Amino acid sequence: MLWKNPEQAAPAANVEGPKRGRGNRETDDDEPEAARGRIFTILGDSTFCQVTTASIKADSNRNWTRPFNEPNDEVTFYESDTNGLDRPHNDPLVITLIIGDFNVERVLVDMGSTLDIIFLTTLREMKVDMTQIVQIPRHVLGFSRETTMTLGTIKLPVQAKGITKIIDFSVTYQPTVYNAIIGTSWLNQFRDVASTYHLCMKFPTSNGVKTIWRNQKNARICFMEAHKLRNPVTESTADAKHKKAKLGRAEEKAISEQ
DSSP: EEEEOSOOOOOOOOOOOOOOOTTTTTTTTTOOOOOOOOOOOOOOOOOSOOSSSSHHHHHHHHHOOOOSSOOOOOEEEGGGGGTTTSSOOOOOOEEEEETTTTEEEEOOOOTTTEEEEEEHHHHHHTTTGGGGGOOOOOEOOTTTTOEEEEEEEEEEEEETEEEEEEEEEEEOOOSSSOOOEHHHHHHTTHHHHHHHHEEEEEEEEETTTEEOOOOHHHHHHHHHHHHHHHHOOOOOHHHHHHHHHHHHHHHHHHHHHH
């Protein structure tokens, strides 16, 4: 991924690409020598191996090296991609995707999730036959280390800029402000690169690089609704005062009629 500023010239591309072993750099020049330890990300279940200690260990120890035979496409972000954004911002990347036969809004792009998630309420709105759900629950581990179970998985076609792929969604019933969450599985299938600064996604196709644009307004609406879910309030102060005044007038009227 390149990010180009109009005032800066792009550096020469590295045709061979960085040398990697087992999917990681062997050394990291930026890592402090006196580091006390290493903090890893919190993940869901892997879609490439069974959820057992032995299978996960075998998957992590397999030979990751393979010959590079993919197109050497270049995905570039420009400062002009931020045109129309309300800045500065701290908004998540929320987009609209075609899932099945529906334009599904409020799809959160979560680059920290290994699962692609769709919610039971969304499937009901889409009139999806619930018998399509394969009842193989998966563990989802949250940041506070709480573990929840999904209801199962469902395969649905997802279309983005004319490209359609079948995505294996995990189904959950937790209350949320989003209709679906796409993670690294979806991003990697589409070879998609997301930028939270530019609030857009780009991926190479045979017809050039395609861009999926954000919906900043939806992102902020979701933020407000998520805040209400975390901090439920029965009624605002203004509403409470209005009800109290109305009740007081009703009592005065009842007394005067006696």
